[in-house]
Amino acid sequence: MPSDPKEPAGPSFGLKSHGRLSIVASAGPRELMADLRVKGAWRVKIITLFPDAFPGTLGLSLTGKALETGLWTLEALDLRLYGEGKHRNVDDTPAGGGAGMVLRADVVGEALTDAAIGTSSDRYKWPVVYLSPRGKPFDQAMAQNWAAADGLTLLCGRFEGVDQRVLDEYAVQEVSLGDFVLTGGEIAAQALIDATVRLIPRVIGNHLSTDEESFSSGLLEFPQYTRPLVWKDRVIPETLLSGHHAHIADWRRDMAERLTKERRPDLWRAYLAAQGRDPIEDQEQ
Ligand code: SAH
DSSP, rough: OOOOTTTSSTTTEEEEEEEOOOOOOSSSSHHHHHHHHHHEEEEEEEEESSGGGGSSGGGGHHHHHHHHTSSEEEEEEEEGGBBBBTTBOOOEEOOTOSOOEEEEHHHHHHHHHOOOOOTTTTTOOOOOOEEEEEEEEOOOOHHHHHSSSEEEEEEOOTTTBBBBHHHHHTEEEEEEESSSOOBSSSHHHHHHHHHHTTTTTTTTTHHHHHHHHHTTTTSSOOOOOSOEEETEEEHHHHHHHEEEHHHHHHHHHHHHHHHHHHHOOOHHHHHHHHHTTHHHHHHHH
């Protein structure tokens, strides 16, 4: 979006909206929220230097269809448009020296003020999150909590990250996608949104499919098979073809437990504890 240096910062400033219920520039945040609440749309606002990265893969398949039909809406705020001076500077050198650049607290703060509607009122549940390798590791429970909220504001960092003061001032939660470093928060934001949006009612047609998959039960998912019945001499486990539902359920639980125990001892311990089983005893079996 071309920037007009004379245009004042405000809720509609630098906004790139997606979805059927996209923002009308004249509507105030309060009215908008009331309107959207009636329609029940979940909202995400993303502060980024690369608004064109959105909706990206979120515009495809089930999340894309749900965006089109208005089950959720996405607004990307261009951080550049909150920048300082003629060049709209958003970053500066790190205090104390060192490599790289840091996103300025004043610039990010202004964008957050615009994006974090809902946080000023107790009536709305609206987490504000900074994507950061230092953050709490993202998991399914977080996605479930966020899907149950009214919306979410995500701040995507670039360069060396964001001035600490803005994170403290706005009590921003830091959330990480994993123990690795990306060049920016945009890919992480898309992953978090995808995991969250698919838990919103009606986004995925068959609800059973989210109930049974990895993590919902605390276990990794059992292996899946489909046609052809034989492929490169490999057959489908007999139980799955038996038509005996109780046996199939037992087989799947057994496989899920076995996989979790082998691959994710951390999840396995938590699963046993949740069931009141003793991990030591279980190991001896
Ligand atoms: N200097 C920082 C890394 C900055 S990477 C550090 O060592 O912690 C630039 C931006 O990419 C970050 O501000 C963050 O928004 C995003 N990012 C990088 N890795 C990430 C991860 N694992 N999870 C979520 N966001 C990440």
